[in-house]
Amino acid sequence: xxxxxxxxxxxxxxxxxxxxxxxxxxxxxxxxxxxxxxxxxxxxxxxxxxxxxxxxxxxxxxxxxxxxxxxxxxxxxxxxxxxxxxxxxxxxxxxxxxxxxxxxxxxxxxxxxxxxxxxxxxxxxxxxxxxxxxxxxxxxxxxxxxxxxxxxxxxxxxxxxxxxxxxxxxxxxxxxxxxxxxxxxxxxxxxxxxxxxxxxxxxxxxxxxxxxxxxxxxxxxxxxxxxxxxxxxxxxxxxxxxxxxxxxxxxxxxxxxxxxxxxxxxxxxxxxxxxxxxxxxxxxxxxxxxxxxxxxxxxxxxxxxxxxxxxxxxxxxxxxxxxxxxxxxxxxxxxxxxxxxxxxxxxxxxxxxxxxxxxxxxxxxxxxxxxxxxxxxxxxxxxxxxxxxxxxxxxxxxxxxxxxxxxxxxxxxxxxxxxxxxxxxxxxxxxxxxxxxxxxxxxxxxxxxxxxxxxxxxxxxxxxxxxxxxxxxxxxxxxxxxxxxxxxxxxxxxxxxxxxxxxxxxxxxxxxxxxxxxxxxxxxxxxxxxxxxxxxxxxxxxxxxxxxxxxxxxxxxxxxxxxxxxxxxxxxxxxxxxxxxxxxxxxxxxxxxxxxxxxxxxxxxxxxxxxxxxxxxxxxxxxxxxxxxxxxxxxxxxxxxxxxxxxxxxxxxxxxxxxxxxxxxxxxxxxxxxxxxxxxxxxxxxxxxxxxxxxxxxxxxxxxxxxxxxxxxxxxxxxxxxxxxxxxxxxxxxxxxxxxxxxxxxxxxxxxxxxxxxxxxxxxxxxxxxxxxxxxxxxxxxxxxxxxxxxxxxxxxxxxxxxxxxxxxxxxxxxxxxxxxxxxxxxxxxxxxxxxxxxxxxxxxxxxxxxxxxxxxxxxxxxxxxxxxxxxxxxxxxxxxxxxx
Numbered sequence: 001x002x003x004x005x006x007x008x009x010x011x012x013x014x015x016x017x018x019x020x021x022x023x024x025x026x027x028x029x030x031x032x033x034x035x036x037x038x039x040x041x042x043x044x045x046x047x048x049x050x051x052x053x054x055x056x057x058x059x060x061x062x063x064x065x066x067x068x069x070x071x072x073x074x075x076x077x078x079x080x081x082x083x084x085x086x087x088x089x090x091x092x093x094x095x096x097x098x099x100x101x102x103x104x105x106x107x108x109x110x111x112x113x114x115x116x117x118x119x120x121x122x123x124x125x126x127x128x129x130x131x132x133x134x135x136x137x138x139x140x141x142x143x144x145x146x147x148x149x150x151x152x153x154x155x156x157x158x159x160x161x162x163x164x165x166x167x168x169x170x171x172x173x174x175x176x177x178x179x180x181x182x183x184x185x186x187x188x189x190x191x192x193x194x195x196x197x198x199x200x201x202x203x204x205x206x207x208x209x210x211x212x213x214x215x216x217x218x219x220x221x222x223x224x225x226x227x228x229x230x231x232x233x234x235x236x237x238x239x240x241x242x243x244x245x246x247x248x249x250x251x252x253x254x255x256x257x258x259x260x261x262x263x264x265x266x267x268x269x270x271x272x273x274x275x276x277x278x279x280x281x282x283x284x285x286x287x288x289x290x291x292x293x294x295x296x297x298x299x300x301x302x303x304x305x306x307x308x309x310x311x312x313x314x315x316x317x318x319x320x321x322x323x324x325x326x327x328x329x330x331x332x333x334x335x336x337x338x339x340x341x342x343x344x345x346x347x348x349x350x351x352x353x354x355x356x357x358x359x360x361x362x363x364x365x366x367x368x369x370x371x372x373x374x375x376x377x378x379x380x381x382x383x384x385x386x387x388x389x390x391x392x393x394x395x396x397x398x399x400x401x402x403x404x405x406x407x408x409x410x411x412x413x414x415x416x417x418x419x420x421x422x423x424x425x426x427x428x429x430x431x432x433x434x435x436x437x438x439x440x441x442x443x444x445x446x447x448x449x450x451x452x453x454x455x456x457x458x459x460x461x462x463x464x465x466x467x468x469x470x471x472x473x474x475x476x477x478x479x480x481x482x483x484x485x486x487x488x489x490x491x492x493x494x495x496x497x498x499x500x501x502x503x504x505x506x507x508x509x510x511x512x513x514x515x516x517x518x519x520x521x522x523x524x525x526x527x528x529x530x531x532x533x534x535x536x537x538x539x540x541x542x543x544x545x546x547x548x549x550x551x552x553x554x555x556x557x558x559x560x561x562x563x564x565x566x567x568x569x570x571x572x573x574x575x576x577x578x579x580x581x582x583x584x585x586x587x588x589x590x591x592x593x594x595x596x597x598x599x600x601x602x603x604x605x606x607x608x609x610x611x612x613x614x615x616x617x618x619x620x621x622x623x624x625x626x627x628x629x630x631x632x633x634x635x636x637x638x639x640x641x642x643x644x645x646x647x648x649x650x651x652x653x654x655x656x657x658x659x660x661x662x663x664x665x666x667x668x669x670x671x672x673x674x675x676x677x678x679x680x681x682x683x684x685x686x687x688x689x690x691x692x693x694x695x696x697x698x699x700x701x702x703x704x705x706x707x708x709x710x711x712x713x714x715x716x717x718x719x720x721x722x723x724x725x726x727x728x729x730x731x732x733x734x735x736x737x738x739x740x741x742x743x744x745x746x747x748x749x750x751x752x753x754x755x756x757x758x759x760x761x762x763x764x765x766x767x768x769x770x771x772x773x774x775x776x777x778x779x780x781x782x783x784x785x786x787x788x789x790x791x792x793x794x795x796x797x798x799x800x801x802x803x804x805x806x807x808x809x810x811x812x813x814x815x816x817x818x819x820x821x822x823x824x825x826x827x828x829x830x831x832x833x834x835x836x837x838x839x840x841x842x843x844x845x846x847x848x849x850x851x852x853x854x855x856x857x858x859x860x861x862x863x864x865x866x867x868x869x870x871x872x873x874x875x876x877x878x879x880x881x882x883x884x885x
Contacts, residue, residue, distance in 0.1 A: 038425050041458060041472035042522065042585050043512075050473060051509040056091040057501035058084060058098065062174070064483040065129045066497050067137070070490050077502055078126025078139065085157050088491055091504045096157040101126075103144035111144035114195075121145065125174035128189070130182045136160075138182060140170035145195070147172060168193060169204045177224040181245065183273065190225040190247050199223035201247055201271065201289070210277055213285050217359065219407045223251040223267075227311040230273075231319040231345060242379035243273040244319075246348075248294075248311040248326070254408065255293075255357065255364040264331050266294040266308035268348055268413060272379035272392075279393045281400035287392040290377040292351040292409040296328040296341035296420055305339045305420075307331055312432045320346045325448070327429045328420075338429040340422045340448065340467075341415035352377070354411035366410040372396070376403035421448075422460065422467040428453040433485040433494065435507065437525040440537060440546045445525045447507075449494055451482025457496060459508070461525060463548060470524050475503050492538070510534045516545065516555035517637045521583065523551040552633045567644045575615040579628035579640045586630040588613075593624040618646045 056063075058079060065078030068088065074095055077084040081102030085095045103111070103124045111122035121144070128140035132151065140149040147166030150159055171178050171191040180189035187204040199220045203210045212219040227248045233241045246268060253265045269291035277284050297304040305328035316322040328339045356376075358367040374384055376399050380391060389395060415421075431451035438444050446462040455476040460469045475482070475496055484497035489507075496503045508526035511534060513519035519527055519534035528537050528544030537544060545554035569575050579588050590597045590606075590613050600608045605622065607614040615622055628640035 039422055039460070039467050039469050040584055041469040042583050043471045044584060045471055045473045045512070047474045047477055050475075050505060051512055052506050054090050054092045054504040055501055056084070056086055056094075056504075058082060062125060062483075062499055063497040063502050064499075065126045066484045066486045066495055066502070067129045067131070068486045068488055068495065069131070070488050073491075075486070075495060075502075076129055076137065077497070078129045078141075080123045080125050083126060083129070083139065083152070086502070088488060088493070091495065091502055099152065099157060099159050101139075101141065101150070101159055103146075107144045107146055110146070114145060116145055121174060123174075124148075127170050127174070127178050128180050130180070132182060132185075138187075140166045142170060142172060142174050145172045147193075168202060168209065177226060177249065179225045179228040179247065181228050181230055183230050183243075183245070186273070188228065188245050188271075190223075190228060190249070192223075199225070199249075199251075201269065201286070203271075203275075208277060208284055210271075210275065210284055210286050212289060213282065213404055213407075217405050217407065219289060219291070220249075221252045221254055223249045225249040226308055227313075229311075229313040229324070231315075231322060233319040236318070240382035240385070242381070244270050244379065245273060246270045246313075246345075248308060248324075250306070250308045264306050266296070266306060266326070266328065267291050268294055270348075270352065274380065274391070276392050278395065278397075278400045281397050282404055285404075287395060287400055287403055288377055288379055289403075289407055290352050290409060291407055292348065293412045294326065294341075294343065295412050295414050296326060296339050298339075298423065299419060305329055305337065309338075309429065310431045312434045314434050314436070320349070323416075325421075325432055325434050327432045327450070329428060336426050336428050338424045338427055339420040340429070340432070340450070341420050342417075343413060343415055347413050351409050351411040351413050354409055356406040357408040357410050358406050364408065367406060372399050372402050374399060376400070376406065417465065421462060421465075427458075429458075431482045431485045433487045435487055435489060439525040439548050440528060440544060441548060443548070445548060447525060449485055449487070451485055451496060453481045454479040455482060455498065457482065457494075457505070459524075461523060461548070463523065468523050470508075470522055473505065475505075476500060492536075508536065510536050515561050515637075517632075517635065518582070520545060520547050520554050521551050521585075521632050521635075523548050529554065550633065552635050562638050562641055564641045565643075567642055569618050569644065569646055571619060571646055571648045573618050575618050575644070576612050577615070577626055577628070577640070577642050577644070578612040580611055581630050581639070583630065583632055586632040589629040589631050589636055591627045591629070592622075615644070618644075620646050620648065622646055 056077070060079040060082045062080040063077050067076040067078075068074075069076070070088065073088045075086045075088045075091055077086060081100065083099040083101060087093045087095045101124055103122065108118070108122045112118050116122050121142075124141040124143045126139060126141045128138070128149070130138055131154075132138040135154060137152040137154050138149065139152055140147060143166070147170035149164045149166040149169055150162070152159055169180070169187060169189055171193055172195050173192070176192050178189070178191040180187065180191075186206065188202070189204060190199070190201040192199045193202075198214060198218070199222065201212050201220070225247060229246045229248075230243065231246065232243045234243050247270070248266075248268055250264050250266050253263055255265075269289065271286050272288040275286055275288045278287055294308065295304070296306075307329045308326055309329050310327040311324055313324045314322065322345045324343050324345065326341050326343065328341060330337050356367040356371070357364045359365075374387070374389065374395070378384075380389065384390075429450045430453050433449040435447045435449070436444050437447050448458075448460045448462070448467075450458040450460065452458070455474065455478070457473045457475055458469050459471055459473070460467050476498060478500070480499045482496055482498055484495075486495045486497075487507075488494065492507050493504050494507060496505070508524055510519070510524070510527035513522055513524075513527065513529075513534040516529045519529040525546075525548055526536055526538070527534050528546040529535075530540070530544055535544070537546065547553045567575060567577070579590075581588060588608060588610070590608060597606055597608075597613075600606045605616050605619070607616060613626065613628070623644055623646045626640075626642040626644055627638055628642075629636040630639050631637075
């Protein structure tokens with residue numbers, strides 16, 4: 001039986017993997033337009049790009065418990081062995097000295113004797129921190145597996161001298177699921193308390209304490225609690241109803257499941273606030289405990305996300321209009337996927353008013369018999385009072401016996417719309433916070449803040465049932481789970497707690513959007529375009545442009561922040577025109593002289609990637625004006641404008657304004673040609689006499705440039721000759737009469753080859769396509785002030801045993817040239833590109849440090865490799881000439 005169960009589980013897991021693969025193909029997933037199966041964040045902001053953020057990092061760890069008091073402007077933080085009171089406006093400045101509250105050395109020693117981890121568990125982890133009254137806070141901690149609770153004087157921010165036993169109020173294990181509330185002086189908590197106890201929902205004080213039942217029917221089975229909420233249903237109640245405490249958790253399934261591979265289910269449970277237990281039956285036990293299953297699934301494929309990770313309650317005008325949002329994941333931890341489902345408390349009440357489940361033949365089935373009166377599990381109302389039942393202790397024994405055996409409801413709670421608001425593969429959301437934001441169109445939009453298990457925060461907006469992720473924000477340098485989220489609507493901030501610290505960021509950084517279309521495309525309810533900048537709607541609602549529904553209307557022209565650049569290239573070169581799009585939802589569109597480029601490919605002479613346009617083997621007919629448009633929401637916005645000139649003469653004259661660019665480009669070409677041993681070009685013939693005027697002066701200016709380059713060329717040849725003689729002298733001295741085996745030099749770009757053994761001259765960057773390059777002898781190059789180099793790497797030829805030639809001394813670095821864009825038609829901002837030399841081969845030049853560059857810059861790597869593969873057999877001679885070096 002176990003073998004068949006394992007086989008079934010493996011088949012179910014394989015089916016799920018195939019399903020998630022299908023989800024990655026939107027066209028293969030038959031969802032309606034109301035649900036995007038994998039929403040893509042519009043923009044990605046790394047930790048260095050966060051705006052208006054503040055951080056707090058104390059001397060401890062695990063800042064998982066946050067308490068915000070917005071009116072007082074304080075954020076209380078519970079860490080490992082310490083508590084902090086921070087200024088809510090700027091958490092980097094503590095409002096009071098910290099309170100140290102760690103476990104004693106003796107308690108830590110006992111914790112170690114119990115076999116616990118002294119690096120993670122044998123500390124006092126703060127798990128509960130809430131306001132008790134006007135003058136004091138109430139706090140509980142694990143205290144190295146012996147929980148304690150205490151009062152904190154909020155005015156002086158100091159710990160009270162008297163400590164209370166916390167074994168019934170706080171879990172022993174800092175990793176166990178836990179939730180708790182202080183309501184009118186009463187403490188309601190849910191967790192696995194003692195070391196070997198079962199999960200439990202308790203009222204801890206005042207007397208009498210209540211808990212859940214364990215026999216004959218266990219009400220909770222390996223429950224993992226994620227949240228709780230109070231709904232005051234007694235306010236303005238026409239039937240004298242009671243307030244209710246709701247608990248949200250995941251537990252091992254008790255009912256019969258259609259798929260044995262799914263062993264967990266998500267639940268919502270509730271108890272009445274004024275429940276006092278039974279008189280004889282259910283003494284000191286809840287008489288109002290009921291639970292129902294929460295369903296969050298993709299109905300088309302019967303994909304059930306059955307693990308509840310986080311919940312957020314959004315209170316309405318009353319309990320019936322209140323909503324809650326749940327983050328659901330898969331039971332298998334090695335597959336990442338998340339769904340967000342929205343529920344109404346009115347649907348939860350309908351489930352609790354429906355039929356019960358009971359155990360029949362060791363299986364849970366729907367109960368079809370007679371239900372006693374008054375209804376078991378209900379709170380005391382005016383109807384009960386009219387029957388002489390004023391509290392739970394007055395309930396008849398048959399009602400209490402029925403409630404004891406029927407805690408589970410048959411009706412399942414389905415999300416609003418019967419489907420998730422959003423499904424996201426390859427991401428594990430672990431925390432959620434929700435805010436309602438009014439927009440300029442008069443609608444109120446729901447904005448979700450979603451924390452991931454690797455330290456990112458996604459901001460998403462619900463636009464008529466469709467989710468739009470405005471941005472994804474990297475909060476921490478090192479990946480770590482988001483452990484807590486707290487919203488401060490009045491202060492316009494959100495606070496994020498994690499293992500390493502607390503981060504404060506604004507609800508929206510509108511000034512990140514630098515143009516009208518960038519502001520409108522974001523579809524951010526917090527932001528609007530004023531005509532000059534993107535500002536918060538709360539600051540000024542007049543004359544602002546905003547379009548949340550479509551994200552297309554309001555901007556008068558179709559240009560954003562246009563970047564103008566020029567390119568002068570040699571005929572036959574491959575040219576990359578950069579076009580970096582800041583939006584992940586935008587696609588590039590290119591035009592040449594106003595005509596849209598069609599049929600991109602090798603045969604057409606063009607290739608389009610996500611970061612630019614590649615002109616393959618540039619010809620004179622490809623000169624002109626190139627424009628790159630970012631197409632988003634069916635609107636084209638001009639972002640880059642290039643003027644490209646293709647020349648056939650390698651020594652073509654340039655305009656005086658471009659002389660510096662020419663010097664930079666030719667300087668790079670000269671040093672690369674000298675080092676690579678390229679065949680020397682014949683000197684250009686003298687031009688015919690020119691008539692006096694501006695043209696003659698221009699030519700004379702260029703003649704001076706050529707003479708200067710010839711002088712530089714001669715000097716470099718002399719230096720290189722000295723270096724080679726020095727290397728030869730040192731090599732002969734070390735070898736002491738030994739002869740090298742026959743070897744040659746294979747040079748990229750050489751036209752004559754004579755030996756099969758060789759040394760290979762390569763031009764490399766320190767990182768090429770993400771792989772670390774080897775380093776040896778490097779020769780600095782002209783025209784590149786960003787640490788570019790050429791590299792000699794040993795090839796097949798080997799030095800005779802026992803000889804180690806010393807490295808040649810580095811050549812003197814020439815004076816740096818201005819950082820110009822003209823480098824043989826290749827942008828000086830690219831991390832690494834292949835440059836064509838004399839129409840014969842490619843040399844890889846490092847242009848700039850890659851630390852701050854976009855990961856999209858390598859989209860042409862495969863294309864360029866294919867070009868090299870096609871040409872290497874016809875352009876490389878297998879017989880190198882030793883004299884070429």
